[in-house]
Amino acid sequence: MNRASLFVPLGIFSLIVVLGYLGFRLEDPHRLPSALLDKPFPEFTATVLGEPERVVSRSDLLGAPVLVNVWATWCPTCKAEHEELMRIDELTGLRLVGVNYKDDRTKALRWLRDFGNPYEFVLEDADGLLGVELGVYGAPESFLLDAEGKIVYKRVGEINPRVWRNEIAPLMERLEVASAYE
Amino acid sequence: MSKLRLAVILIIGLVLTPGLAPSTFAAGQVDVFDFPSEEMESRYRALIDEFRCPKCLNTNLSGSDAPIARDLRTTVWRLLVEEEMTDQEVRDYLQERYGDFVLYDPPFKPGTWVLWLAPVVFGLIGIWILLRMVRAKPQVTLTAEDRARVESLLKAGDR
Numbered sequence: 616m617n618r619a620s621l622f623v624p625l626g627i628f629s630l631i632v633v634l635g636y637l638g639f640r641l642e643d644p645h646r647l648p649s650a651l652l653d654k655p656f657p658e659f660t661a662t663v664l665g666e667p668e669r670v671v672s673r674s675d676l677l678g679a680p681v682l683v684n685v686w687a688t689w690c691p692t693c694k695a696e697h698e699e700l701m702r703i704d705e706l707t708g709l710r711l712v713g714v715n716y717k718d719d720r721t722k723a724l725r726w727l728r729d730f731g732n733p734y735e736f737v738l739e740d741a742d743g744l745l746g747v748e749l750g751v752y753g754a755p756e757s758f759l760l761d762a763e764g765k766i767v768y769k770r771v772g773e774i775n776p777r778v779w780r781n782e783i784a785p786l787m788e789r790l791e792v793a794s795a796y797e
Numbered sequence: 798m799s800k801l802r803l804a805v806i807l808i809i810g811l812v813l814t815p816g817l818a819p820s821t822f823a824a825g826q827v828d829v830f831d832f833p834s835e836e837m838e839s840r841y842r843a844l845i846d847e848f849r850c851p852k853c854l855n856t857n858l859s860g861s862d863a864p865i866a867r868d869l870r871t872t873v874w875r876l877l878v879e880e881e882m883t884d885q886e887v888r889d890y891l892q893e894r895y896g897d898f899v900l901y902d903p904p905f906k907p908g909t910w911v912l913w914l915a916p917v918v919f920g921l922i923g924i925w926i927l928l929r930m931v932r933a934k935p936q937v938t939l940t941a942e943d944r945a946r947v948e949s950l951l952k953a954g955d956r
Contacts, residue, residue, distance in 0.1 A: 650893065651894065654893075744871065752851040752852055
């Protein structure tokens with residue numbers, strides 16, 4: 616056995632450390648890769664919260680870029696995110712559409728009355744089946760669609776000022792959305 | 798133990814290991830759905846056993862209590878019974894929305910080449926090492942002095 620081969624175990628150990636680091640990085644394993652990214656937003660039909668007669672579908676989201684935000688009153692993170700959505704609504708020309716996910720209609724309407732309503736309209740999804748059609752598996756979750764209805768960005772978890780600044784604001788120029796919010 | 802015997806044992810171990818991999822557990826889930834036929838119900842059962850719950854990482858749809866798993870079971874039922882989709886159409890529907898993550902059987906494509914091919918590569922490396930171990934002859938050079946000692950020891954052993 617020559618001297619060089621004494622370093623073989625060290626080499627193997629280093630390889631295991633590197634592979635282990637890559638495999639077990641402190642990434643949230645609950646965060647799925649976005650299957651729908653760069654694909655058209657799925658077809659759907661849903662009623663509008665507070666307007667039970669009004670039925671909307673995918674075509675109602677076309678024409679201008681829109682941020683589709685999945686929220687619920689039972690979701691604490693959504694409360695934190697709500698302020699940010701109000702700010703986005705106030706400072707930019709981005710359309711906001713809500714999906715009220717597995718929620719109680721009365722509670723949802725009270726939430727919008729008490730904390731403000733940043734949405735153009737909110738889709739009702741009491742049983743979560745619209746969520747399944749959209750590939751949603753929790754709240755909050757947001758999709759950014761271009762004017763043709765293609766998903767250009769998806770966020771699982773809350774949108775906060777950091778996420779806006781680093782991930783969404785750069786897309787506003789490309790999508791030609793007026794924005795005074797950097 | 799001879800090296801050959803060791804090699805044989807290792808190869809047997811290598812062959813048997815995949816059979817020992819834990820399969821998915823199917824815990825009883827009680828959902829009340831109506832099925833037009835028993836055949837449809839067994840297709841439903843097979844499908845919900847096949848998909849992985851997006852929220853719970855290591856449980857399939859049939860074994861999970863998570864609300865999202867329940868919603869997905871309802872959706873599988875709806876796609877089968879109301880939309881009359883084939884099994885493959887249901888698979889495509891869920892994969893389109895939740896990605897390869899929901900499949901326990903990931904497709905063979907550039908992103909999963911490492912996943913599929915790594916075991917083969919490791920197996921080949923192992924066989925190569927084994928062959929080297931088995932073939933390697935002990936290389937000992939004896940001096941005249943050593944030879945004399947061996948002879949005397951052997952003689953002593955004969956007595």
